[in-house]
Amino acid sequence: xxxxxxYSNTGSKILYKDKKRxxxxxxxxxxxxxxxxxxxxxxxxxxxxxxxxxxxxxxLAPLLDxxxxxxxxxxxxxxxLLLNSDSYxxxxxxxxxxxxxxxxxAAAWWISTNQLDWWGYLSLSIVAGNISGLGINTxxxxxxxxxxxxxxxxKLVLAVPFYGHFTIDHNQGHHREVATPxxxxxxxxxxxxxxxxxxxxxxxxxxxxGTENIRLQRRKQDxxxxxxxxxxxxxISTILQGSIIVIFGLKIIPFLFIHxxxxxxxxxxxxxxxxxxxxxxxxxxxxxxxxxxxxxxxSNHVFSNLVLFHLQRHSDHHTHPTRRYQSLRNxxxxxxxxxxxxxxxxxxxxxxxxxxxxxxxxxKLSHINGDLRxxxxxxxxxxxxxxxxxxx
Amino acid sequence: xxxxxxxxxxxxxxxxxxxxxxxEYEGYDxxxxxxxxxxxxxxxxxxxxxxxDFIELSSI
Ligand SMILES: [Zn+2]
Numbered sequence: 001x002x003x004x005x006x007y008s009n010t011g012s013k014i015l016y017k018d019k020k021r022x023x024x025x026x027x028x029x030x031x032x033x034x035x036x037x038x039x040x041x042x043x044x045x046x047x048x049x050x051x052x053x054x055x056x057x058x059x060l061a062p063l064l065d066x067x068x069x070x071x072x073x074x075x076x077x078x079x080x081l082l083l084n085s086d087s088y089x090x091x092x093x094x095x096x097x098x099x100x101x102x103x104x105x106a107a108a109w110w111i112s113t114n115q116l117d118w119w120g121y122l123s124l125s126i127v128a129g130n131i132s133g134l135g136i137n138t139x140x141x142x143x144x145x146x147x148x149x150x151x152x153x154x155k156l157v158l159a160v161p162f163y164g165h166f167t168i169d170h171n172q173g174h175h176r177e178v179a180t181p182x183x184x185x186x187x188x189x190x191x192x193x194x195x196x197x198x199x200x201x202x203x204x205x206x207x208x209x210g211t212e213n214i215r216l217q218r219r220k221q222d223x224x225x226x227x228x229x230x231x232x233x234x235x236i237s238t239i240l241q242g243s244i245i246v247i248f249g250l251k252i253i254p255f256l257f258i259h260x261x262x263x264x265x266x267x268x269x270x271x272x273x274x275x276x277x278x279x280x281x282x283x284x285x286x287x288x289x290x291x292x293x294x295x296x297x298x299s300n301h302v303f304s305n306l307v308l309f310h311l312q313r314h315s316d317h318h319t320h321p322t323r324r325y326q327s328l329r330n331x332x333x334x335x336x337x338x339x340x341x342x343x344x345x346x347x348x349x350x351x352x353x354x355x356x357x358x359x360x361x362x363x364k365l366s367h368i369n370g371d372l373r374x375x376x377x378x379x380x381x382x383x384x385x386x387x388x389x390x391x392x
Numbered sequence: 393x394x395x396x397x398x399x400x401x402x403x404x405x406x407x408x409x410x411x412x413x414x415x416e417y418e419g420y421d422x423x424x425x426x427x428x429x430x431x432x433x434x435x436x437x438x439x440x441x442x443x444x445d446f447i448e449l450s451s452i
Contacts, residue, residue: 146405146437175439218419291440321438322405 002086006078016079018326020071021088023306027138028092030307031099031131033057034124038110047120053127062343065301072300074329089326090150093141093309097157100135104128104160104259105244111255112248125258132161132259133266134308141309141325143167155233159240161263164233169208174271175321179278179295180288181376189277189362190381192351197268269345273297273337274314277362279376291318293331294367300330304340312341335365363389400426400446405438409446 004016033053040049075083083089107128111121135157143154143166151167158164170185177183184203187196212230213223221227241256278295280288293315299305305312313328315335337344338357348354368374372389400409409429414420418436420429426446433443 146407172434172439176434215417215419220419318440320404321440 002088004075004079004082004086006076006082008076008078014076014078016076016083018075018083019073020306020326024089024092024309024326026306027309028095028099031096031103031134034103034107034127034131037124037127038106041110041114041120047117050116050120050124050127053130054123057130057342058346061303061307062339062346064303065340065343068302070300071302071305072330075327080327083327084324086326089324090145093138093150093325094153096135096138096309097142097153100132100138100157100160101240103131104240107259108244108248108252108255112252121255122258125255126262128255129161129259129262130266132263133269135160136163136166136263136267137270137308137311139163139166140170140311144171144321145324146322151229155229156236159233159236161260162234162237162241163264163267164237165205165208165212165230166267168211168229169204171321172211173204173207175291175318178291178318179275179280179376181279183275185271186275186278186376187272188376188378189359190355190378190385193269193272193348193354194351195378196272197265200268200271201264269348270311270341272348273341273344275376276358277375277377278335279374281374293319293334294365296335297337298330298334299337299340299344301337301340301343304342308341312337333366335361359385395425395427396423398426399449401449402435402438402441403445403447404441405435407435407437408449 001017001021004018006014006016008014033056037050037052040052041047107124111124116124139154139158142150142157145151154167155164158166174183174185177186179186181188184200184207187193191199208230209223212228216223216225216228219227224231226232244256245252274296276297278297280291280295282288296314296318298315299312301312310325310328311317313325313330315331316323316329338347338361347357362368362375363370363372370389372386377385396411398411401407409415409420409426411425412422414422414424415436426443426448429443431443435441435446
């Protein structure tokens with residue numbers, strides 16, 4: 001295994017081995033879960049195998065996160081540069097890109113060539129959607145990088161679920177406005193997952209179109225032009241999904257529809273839990289403070305981090321948005337989620353349970369200490385929550 | 393210092409705005425002074441540092 005060596009400020013030599021090095025491969029191959037289900041169905045003839053990936057994501061993964069000890073280790077700051085420049089890690093993100101195309105096409109092919117029961121059709125469509133949701137995560141890691149190559153790969157993988165506006169909205173919208181009431185992708189205390197989805201998805205489209213339009217205006221170009229980064233990705237989406245309809249027939253349209261919706265919901269699920277209720281404070285000049293580690297909910301749960309390119313080290317990601325996944329750090333005293341993302345999604349889908357668990361956690365955070373003025377509150381629930389926690 | 397040779401750097405991600413080059417992708421023509429960038433200018437690479445945060449690099 002590669003050993004990184006560097007010298008500390010005091011001149012002592014630091015040696016570091018990344019214990020998770022090979023495990024990061026899981027993020028690259030996790031998208032192949034649809035094929036695992038299809039293969040099971042193929043060799044046994046039993047459609048129940050198509051449910052396997054759902055069981056894996058919704059039951060086994062949260063269970064693994066619950067059982068395995070959370071990983072709070074950080075690579076020494078001194079080796080971060082070496083770790084960042086090790087191309088192995090970025091190649092894994094490149095490998096993930098074609099996996100998403102393979103996953104979608106394999107699922108479409110299986111659905112169109114087999115007479116599946118309605119539940120088999122539905123579950124394979126949802127699995128395909130969940131995988132493309134992971135694709136948005138791959139696009140997230142790639143879209144934050146500076147090079148054109150990685151930015152283009154992001155457009156490609158985001159094209160699978162028709163979500164090409166994500167990079168612009170996320171980098172220039174969400175990261176700027178995170179943990180403020182302005183941000184469509186930061187959920188508010190008292191806001192249910194379902195209310196959040198209805199607010200977030202349209203907001204992401206309008207904000208990204210506005211942002212890209214301003215850039216194109218500076219370049220004296222129309223919104224409808226080849227340089228439009230969002231439309232480039234949408235064109236790939238149209239070609240991909242259009243070809244799938246041409247090849248597999250019109251009956252594949254419901255599949256594509258369910259696939260797209262579930263991919264978007266995966267992203268909204270992540271966004272819902274990442275900043276719930278957290279609020280940046282304003283300074284004397286009415287400017288929001290910089291985004292600090294305590295403005296994101298963090299999770300050090302091992303399994304889900306390994307299949308999500310470390311997305312859950314979210315506090316460090318928002319503090320240092322261009323830092324590569326293998327170098328993301330844990331900090332002391334972070335807002336911490338009760339399970340990995342996959343388990344937390346399940347809680348989020350049951351609003352009363354989410355409020356019951358998370359409102360208490362939110363109020364207990366050391367920088368909030370029960371003060372509702374330091375929380376990003378859903379306006380419609382403000383009075384109710386004020387009364388409930390007896391504040392004026 | 394001549395403003396046209398001035399370079400300003402993002403303290404977070406080390407992006408450099410060089411007035412002589414501008415930034416083609418962002419639509420800032422070569423010769424656009426740092427001072428003339430819009431007031432809501434944010435770092436094109438990390439988006440989380442703003443005009444007031446950028447550090448002028450001393451020319452060598
Ligand atoms: Zn920057």
